[in-house]
Amino acid sequence: MNMKLITSFDEYQKQYEFSVDNPETFWADVAENFQWRKKWSRVLEWDFHKPEVHWFIGGKLNITENCLDRHLPARANQTAIIWEPNNPADASQHITYQQLFNHVCRVANMLKAQGIKKGDRVCIYMPMIPEVAYAMLACARIGAVHSVVFAGFSAGSLIDRINDAGCKLVLTTDGAYRGDKIIDLKSIIDEALEKCPTVERVLVAKRTHSKVKMKPGRDLWWEEEIRNVSDVCVAEEMDAEDLLFILYTSGSTGKPKGMVHTCGGYMVYTSYTFKTAFQYQDGQVYWCTADVGWITGHSYIVYGPLSAGAITLMFEGVPSWPDMGRFWHVAEKHRVNIFYTAPTAIRSLEKAPLSFVRQYDLHSIKVLGTVGEPINEEAWHWYHDNIGRGECPVVDTWWQTETGGFMISPIAHVTKLKPAHASFPLPGVQPAIMDENGNELLANGVEGRLAIRFPWPAMARTIYGDHQRFKDTYFSTFPGKYFTGDGCKRDEEGFYRITGRVDDIIIVSGHNMGTAEIESAIDEHSAVCESAVVAYPHDIKGQGVYAYVICYDKPHEEEKLRKEIRELVAKIIGPIAKPDKIQFVSGLPKTRSGKIMRRILRKVAEGDTSNLGDVTTLLDPAVVDEIKSGAL
Numbered sequence: 273m274n275m276k277l278i279t280s281f282d283e284y285q286k287q288y289e290f291s292v293d294n295p296e297t298f299w300a301d302v303a304e305n306f307q308w309r310k311k312w313s314r315v316l317e318w319d320f321h322k323p324e325v326h327w328f329i330g331g332k333l334n335i336t337e338n339c340l341d342r343h344l345p346a347r348a349n350q351t352a353i354i355w356e357p358n359n360p361a362d363a364s365q366h367i368t369y370q371q372l373f374n375h376v377c378r379v380a381n382m383l384k385a386q387g388i389k390k391g392d393r394v395c396i397y398m399p400m401i402p403e404v405a406y407a408m409l410a411c412a413r414i415g416a417v418h419s420v421v422f423a424g425f426s427a428g429s430l431i432d433r434i435n436d437a438g439c440k441l442v443l444t445t446d447g448a449y450r451g452d453k454i455i456d457l458k459s460i461i462d463e464a465l466e467k468c469p470t471v472e473r474v475l476v477a478k479r480t481h482s483k484v485k486m487k488p489g490r491d492l493w494w495e496e497e498i499r500n501v502s503d504v505c506v507a508e509e510m511d512a513e514d515l516l517f518i519l520y521t522s523g524s525t526g527k528p529k530g531m532v533h534t535c536g537g538y539m540v541y542t543s544y545t546f547k548t549a550f551q552y553q554d555g556q557v558y559w560c561t562a563d564v565g566w567i568t569g570h571s572y573i574v575y576g577p578l579s580a581g582a583i584t585l586m587f588e589g590v591p592s593w594p595d596m597g598r599f600w601h602v603a604e605k606h607r608v609n610i611f612y613t614a615p616t617a618i619r620s621l622e623k624a625p626l627s628f629v630r631q632y633d634l635h636s637i638k639v640l641g642t643v644g645e646p647i648n649e650e651a652w653h654w655y656h657d658n659i660g661r662g663e664c665p666v667v668d669t670w671w672q673t674e675t676g677g678f679m680i681s682p683i684a685h686v687t688k689l690k691p692a693h694a695s696f697p698l699p700g701v702q703p704a705i706m707d708e709n710g711n712e713l714l715a716n717g718v719e720g721r722l723a724i725r726f727p728w729p730a731m732a733r734t735i736y737g738d739h740q741r742f743k744d745t746y747f748s749t750f751p752g753k754y755f756t757g758d759g760c761k762r763d764e765e766g767f768y769r770i771t772g773r774v775d776d777i778i779i780v781s782g783h784n785m786g787t788a789e790i791e792s793a794i795d796e797h798s799a800v801c802e803s804a805v806v807a808y809p810h811d812i813k814g815q816g817v818y819a820y821v822i823c824y825d826k827p828h829e830e831e832k833l834r835k836e837i838r839e840l841v842a843k844i845i846g847p848i849a850k851p852d853k854i855q856f857v858s859g860l861p862k863t864r865s866g867k868i869m870r871r872i873l874r875k876v877a878e879g880d881t882s883n884l885g886d887v888t889t890l891l892d893p894a895v896v897d898e899i900k901s902g903a904l
C-alpha cells in the first residue's frame with residue numbers, strides 16, 4: 273500500500289490541518305489505496321443530531337479481499353499470522369497470506385453449508401487460536417455479521433449477547449488453555465444455549481481434546497464439517513455501510529451495548545491508523561497482546577494489520593505463565609519489532625524481578641504501544657526504559673470500542689513524547705474539550721470532558737437494535753457532538769491527556785465494565801438486598817472493584833458471604849468482574865430523591881474520608897459515618 277507516511281512533525285501538522293479543512297478529500301485520498309468493487313459516489317453524509325453517519329456512499333467492497341486477495345500477487349508466501357501457543361513447549365505456526373486465504377475460504381464455505389448468509393449474525397466464542405481469525409474473516413467474506421464474545425465471559429454474559437444479536441450459529445472450541453488451566457468453553461456454551469432460542473447450529477473446533485457433550489442435531493465438529501469444502505470462496509459484495517460486526521461493550525445501565533461497525537469506513541480507518549501511529553514498515557513483526565474478544569483485537573490484531581499486509585502475531589497464553597518472562601521470551605523468539613500492550617500488563621510485569629526482562633534480547637523492538645486506560649508515569653518510564661531501552665517511542669493510543677480505531681495518539685518517531693499523554697489527535701480527528709455547561713474550551717491549559725466534533729470513518733453507526741440509546745448515550749450530552757465519557761486535559765503545549773471515565777464505567781485491568789452490571793449480579797444473591805459498586809485505585813489493575821452491600825439480615829459469616837458473592841459475579845458476568853473488596857453496610861448514602869451519592873462512596877473507597885463534600889442533601893447523613901468507619 274502506498275499510503276503516505278508522515279515523517280516529520282511539520283508534516284503531521286500540515287496533514288492534520290488539511291484533514292480538518294478538507295475531511296472528504298483527505299479520507300477519499302486514503303480510501304483510494306484500497307480495492308473497491310465499485311467506487312463511492314459521495315464521501316460523507318452526516319448529522320450528529322439524528323445521529324446519522326455514512327461514509328463512502330455507494331462504495332462496494334469486501335474487506336477480506338483487502339486483507340487477503342489483494343496481497344496474493346506480491347506476498348502470497350509472506351507470513352500473515354505468527355501464532356504462539358499457550359505452552360512454550362508446543363510449536364508455533366507461521367501462516368502465510370496464501371494459507372490464510374485458503375483457511376478463510378474453507379471456513380466461509382463451511383458456514384455457507386450450514387445455511388449462513390449475508391446479514392446473519394454469528395457468535396464467535398473462541399480462544400486465541402488461528403481459527404478465531406479464520407472465523408472472523410470467514411464471516412466477513414460471506415457478509416455474515418460476527419459478534420465475538422471474549423472467552424473469559426460466563427454463560428450469563430453470553431446469553432445477553434447472543435439473544436440481543438439474534439445469532440443463528442455459534443463457533444467455539446472444546447476448551448481453552450489459559451496458563452496451566454483448562455477452561456471448559458463448550459460447557460459454558462451449553463449452559464448459555466438453553467436460553468438462546470435463535471441458535472440453530474454450533475460448530476466446535478478441537479483445541480484441548482477435552483471430553484464434551486455434543487447435542488445431536490445442533491452441534492457439529494468443525495474438523496469434520498470442513499473436510500469436504502472447497503478452499504476457494506468468492507467474496508460477497510458488500511456496501512460500504514453494510515454491517516461488518518457487532519461488538520458488545522458495557523454501558524451505564526446493566527445491559528451491554530452492541531456497537532455496530534460497518535465495512536468501508538472501518539477498513540479504511542483501521543488500516544490507516546495502524547500504519548500511521550506505529551509507522552509500520554513492510555516485513556516488520558507486529559505483536560498486539562490483546563484478545564480478539566475486545567475491539568483492540570478486532571482492529572489491531574486482525575483487520576488493521578491484515579489490510580495493511582502486515583505480519584501480525586497472535587498469542588494464546590498469558591503474561592505470567594510459565595513465568596513472568598513469557599512476553600519477553602515471545603518477543604525475542606519471533607523478533608518482534610512493534611509491541612503493543614496494556615498498562616495493567618506493564619504494571620504487573622514491572623513488579624517482577626528485572627531478570628525476567630534481562631535474560632532476553634529485545635533489540636528487535638523499535639516501537640512500543642499502550643492502550644486501554646490511562647498509563648501512570650511510573651509504568652510509562654519502566655516500559656520506555658526497560659523494554660524500549662530508553663530509545664523506543666511509546667505510542668499511547670486513546671480510543672474506544674465505539675471509535676473503532678485510534679483517535680488521539682503519538683505517531684512513532686514523529687511526535688515528541690510526553691509520558692502518560694496520548695498527545696495529539698490523528699489526522700481526521702477533531703476533539704473538543706467541554707466544560708460543565710456544555711461550552712467548548714478553546715484555549716490550551718484546560719480540563720473538561722472529551723467530545724469529538726466531526727465524524728471519522730470507523731465510528732460506530734448505532735447500537736444494535738437501539739438507535740435511541742445510541743443517541744442518548746453519545747449525542748445528547750453535548751448536542752451536535754459525540755461524547756466519549758472520558759475526562760481530558762490539554763496542556764499549555766496542546767498535548768492531550770485522558771484522565772479517565774466520568775460516567776459509571778470502570779476499567780479493571782483494561783476491561784471496561786458498567787458498575788450497574790456488577791451490582792445486578794451481586795443483587796442476585798439471596799442474602800443481598802441492595803448494592804453499590806465503585807472503583808478505587810489498584811496497583812496493578814489500575815482500578816479495583818469496591819462493592820458496598822446491604823443484606824436483609826446482618827451477615828454472621830462475612831468471609832463466607834464475600835466468597836459466595838465473588839463466585840456469583842464470576843458466574844454471571846465472568847471472573848474479571850469479581851469485586852476486590854466487599855464492605856457490608858446497613859444503608860447507602862442516598863439523596864432525598866433516592867439517588868445514590870456515588871461521589872461519597874468513591875471517596876471512601878479511595879481511602880480519602882477527610883473531605884466528603886456536602887452531605888446535607890442526604891436522606892440519612894448517619895450512614896456516612898458507618899461507611900467511613902467500616903472502610904476496607
Ligand code: WT7
Binds near residue numbers: 521566668694773783
Ligand atoms: C475506554 C474505552 C480502545 C481499546 C481498549 C478499550 C479508556 C482507552 C486509553 C488510553 C487513557 C484510555 C478510556 C476509553 N482508554 N485507551 N490510551 N489512555 N484511557 O476499549 O473497552 O471501549 O474502553 O478505555 O476511558 O473511554 P473500551
